Amino acid sequence: MEEQPLLTPYQMGRFQLSHRVVLAPLTRCRSYNNVPQPHAALYYSQRTTKGGLLIAEGTGVSETAQGYPRTPGIWTKEHVEAWKPIVDAVHAKGGIFFCQIWHCGRASDYSYQPNGQAPVSSTDKRITLEVGEDGKPLNYPIPRKLAPEEIPQIVNDFRLAARNAIDAGFDGIEVHAASGYLIEQFLKDGVNDRTDKYGGSLENRTRFCLEIIQAIIDEIGADRVGVRLSPYLDLLQCSDSNPNALALYMAKSLSKLNVAYLHPVEPRMVHEDGKLKVPDALLSMRKAFNGTFIVAGGYDREEGNKVIAEGSTDLVAFGRHFLANPDLPKRFELNAPLNKYDWSTFCVPDPVVGYTDYPFLDAS
Numbered sequence: 384m385e386e387q388p389l390l391t392p393y394q395m396g397r398f399q400l401s402h403r404v405v406l407a408p409l410t411r412c413r414s415y416n417n418v419p420q421p422h423a424a425l426y427y428s429q430r431t432t433k434g435g436l437l438i439a440e441g442t443g444v445s446e447t448a449q450g451y452p453r454t455p456g457i458w459t460k461e462h463v464e465a466w467k468p469i470v471d472a473v474h475a476k477g478g479i480f481f482c483q484i485w486h487c488g489r490a491s492d493y494s495y496q497p498n499g500q501a502p503v504s505s506t507d508k509r510i511t512l513e514v515g516e517d518g519k520p521l522n523y524p525i526p527r528k529l530a531p532e533e534i535p536q537i538v539n540d541f542r543l544a545a546r547n548a549i550d551a552g553f554d555g556i557e558v559h560a561a562s563g564y565l566i567e568q569f570l571k572d573g574v575n576d577r578t579d580k581y582g583g584s585l586e587n588r589t590r591f592c593l594e595i596i597q598a599i600i601d602e603i604g605a606d607r608v609g610v611r612l613s614p615y616l617d618l619l620q621c622s623d624s625n626p627n628a629l630a631l632y633m634a635k636s637l638s639k640l641n642v643a644y645l646h647p648v649e650p651r652m653v654h655e656d657g658k659l660k661v662p663d664a665l666l667s668m669r670k671a672f673n674g675t676f677i678v679a680g681g682y683d684r685e686e687g688n689k690v691i692a693e694g695s696t697d698l699v700a701f702g703r704h705f706l707a708n709p710d711l712p713k714r715f716e717l718n719a720p721l722n723k724y725d726w727s728t729f730c731v732p733d734p735v736v737g738y739t740d741y742p743f744l745d746a747s
């Protein structure tokens with residue numbers, strides 16, 4: 384059988400990976416009261432291979448961080464204790480497990496906030512989207528613009544969350560600075576309308592993000608830190624007038640900080656002559672960054688092998704395919720057919736259905 388680039392080993396700093404198929408962070412809304420549950424141990428261990436990299440779902444850094452129902456947290460002792468058996472289950476099978484930490488900022492609702500207060504953001508402009516991707520009506524509240532003197536507290540929440548993740552046994556953390564959530568609400572000028580040192584110039588808009596990353600590095604070391612960015616996506620009305628400049632500035636800054644990996648979400652791959660192609664914009668980010676590069680967004684076996692073979696990335700993260708195929712690396716190895724994902728069960732509370740009941744090859 385021909386060797387596939389996706390299935391070749393890779394050294395990511397201190398971590399020896401046996402292949403390049405990464406589990407993308409996937410919110411599954413099954414952590415009741417924000418506490419990770421025992422069923423997550425089965426879910427993640429099903430998707431673990433020896434030497435495989437997994438990134439856990441978006442995990443809240445504080446009680447103001449949540450923006451969806453039943454998403455896990457990592458700000459209390461109870462959360463840390465609840466994560467431990469889940470991380471242990473992944474380590475028992477030889478996996479390398481990073482925890483994605485996030486704050487949703489204005490992409491939240493009164494019902495997820497302590498005392499029903501307004502969510503916080505870089506701005507007091509609300510998201511005016513009226514319908515979600517699933518067709519359900521949305522009604523985002525007017526956020527409260529953070530005062531400059533409140534910002535160190537949020538930076539500290541991220542630092543403590545990273546410390547807690549390491550205490551829970553995770554190998555590292557991924558800072559979620561993408562997809563329209565709090566950090567991106569600072570990064571992009573379509574949202575950030577501040578006039579203090581956290582708004583205006585690129586240097587000012589990236590300050591909050593880079594302060595968070597520096598605080599985490601000081602706490603757990605740069606070689607345990609990854610960063611997710613989406614300069615070219617405009618999710619939750621988070622857009623920038625010059626995404627190339629933002630992307631390059633961040634790639635260069637993160638390179639200087641020596642973080643373990645940079646994980647940009649694709650602007651969807653573009654078609655050229657009927658073939659999918661990694662946009663040049665991402666390639667310039669890759670060139671400017673000296674650590675490990677992970678791409679995500681719309682990949683399959685063929686495209687994943689291709690981008691690694693041509694050197695435009697080191698690793699490829701798979702979201703929906705990995706969600707529906709717990710043995711995805713094995714299926715790639717054998718070129719076996721894939722289970723189809725069922726979006727209607729992505730974010731339901733059920734501890735089994737659409738979560739741990741996708742069949743393995745042997746059983747299918």
Ligand SMILES: Cc1cc2nc3c(=O)[nH]c(=O)nc-3n(C[C@H](O)[C@H](O)[C@H](O)COP(=O)(O)O)c2cc1C
Nearest residue numbers: 407408409410440441679680681682701702703729
């Ligand atoms: C159900 C679902 C939940 C997701 N949750 C997260 C999340 O918590 N954090 C994140 O950065 N991305 C999240 N994403 C985005 C994925 O990580 C990934 O970038 C996206 O699905 C594109 O990759 P794919 O085409 O391989 O699915 C989510 C996607 C899906 C479908």
